[in-house]
Amino acid sequence: MKTKTKEIQKELEAYVDPVKRDFLPYFFKTGKGQYGEGDKFLGVVVPNTRQVAKRHKEEPFEVMADLLQSEWHECRLCALLMLVERYKKSDETGRKAIYDFYLTQTCRVNNWDLVDLSAPYIVGEYLKDKSREDLYRLADSSLLWDQRIAVVATITLIRNNDFIDTLRLSEKLLLHEHDLMRKAVGWMLREMGKRDKDLLLQFLDQYSKKMPRTMLRYSIEKLTEEERKYYMQR
Structure with missing residues (x-):
């Protein structure tokens, strides 16, 4: 699992934008006492993160859980987008499994964009x-x-x-x-x-x-x- 996690992180790193890497910590309020305190950014924009997520949406939950433990914001976002992409293609049993897994990981859905790009498409969809x-x-x-x-x-x-x-x-x-x-x-x-x-x-x-x-x-x-x-x- 660790090997696969590292592989996905390396794919994300191929899209690093140094300007975004410098800007995002300020945008997401990562300073001491701010809501995103300590969060770290590779500098990858959402469309590129989504591309990686689509390629790996069928990975086991263990890989996603490992990504969600990452210190890198984009790794956590990638895991959530993998879940969102898989949810779209899953049957009711698969959707319940994704929903249940998501609810065990909410402490790592720990910035507003991570919430906003995942909660409506997993929690909201499942509870309709x-x-x-x-x-x-x-x-x-x-x-x-x-x-x-x-x-x-x-x-x-x-x-x-x-x-x-x-x-x-x-x-x-x-x-x-x-x-x-x-x-x-x-x-x-x-x-x-x-x-x-x-x-x-x-x-x-x-x-x-x-x-x-x-x-x-x-x-x-x-x-x-x-x-x-x-x-x-x-």
């Missing part, structure tokens, strides 16, 4: 016709990334005109102290509002006075200028 209990377990976690997985996974449900969990999780996490979560909740409310504006306005009428400013601003981005002013002034 199933109990949403795991979303609330993740939302109750003390781990920021578990909480983000729960919220961002609902974008898949929103795209299927299923809004109840977005609303419930938004209520549950309304006063979250971390800006990344405030943005995530606001983003999901905005996406819901694209499909059901009246439902978004009802939520805002009830909660806009309590919502953190960042969450509110994200949620109202697609409203009219007059509506945005109204809710910001509240």
Whole structure:
């Protein structure tokens, strides 16, 4: 397994961009006390990481688990994209295995892009016709990334005109102290509002006075200028 992991890392290293290698640590806030503290970047852009992932999507879970333990951000992302690519081609049994494995690895899905590029396509897809209990377990976690997985996974449900969990999780996490979560909740409310504006306005009428400013601003981005002013002034 270690040999295969090293082989995949070497394939990623062939795409290293020195400019990106210098820029990404700043973009993903890797400084002391920041949300991505200690994360390290090879300097590989997502499309190239996805190319490698597609080539190796049939590797055993053990290889993906090994990649997820890597100090390199792109190795962890590659493992997650391998899961996403395999999920698309799997039957129900295979999808359950991928979903179950993903939930055992969430502590390594530890930056916002890793969440956003995987949770909707594994967690959200799997739960479309199933109990949403795991979303609330993740939302109750003390781990920021578990909480983000729960919220961002609902974008898949929103795209299927299923809004109840977005609303419930938004209520549950309304006063979250971390800006990344405030943005995530606001983003999901905005996406819901694209499909059901009246439902978004009802939520805002009830909660806009309590919502953190960042969450509110994200949620109202697609409203009219007059509506945005109204809710910001509240």
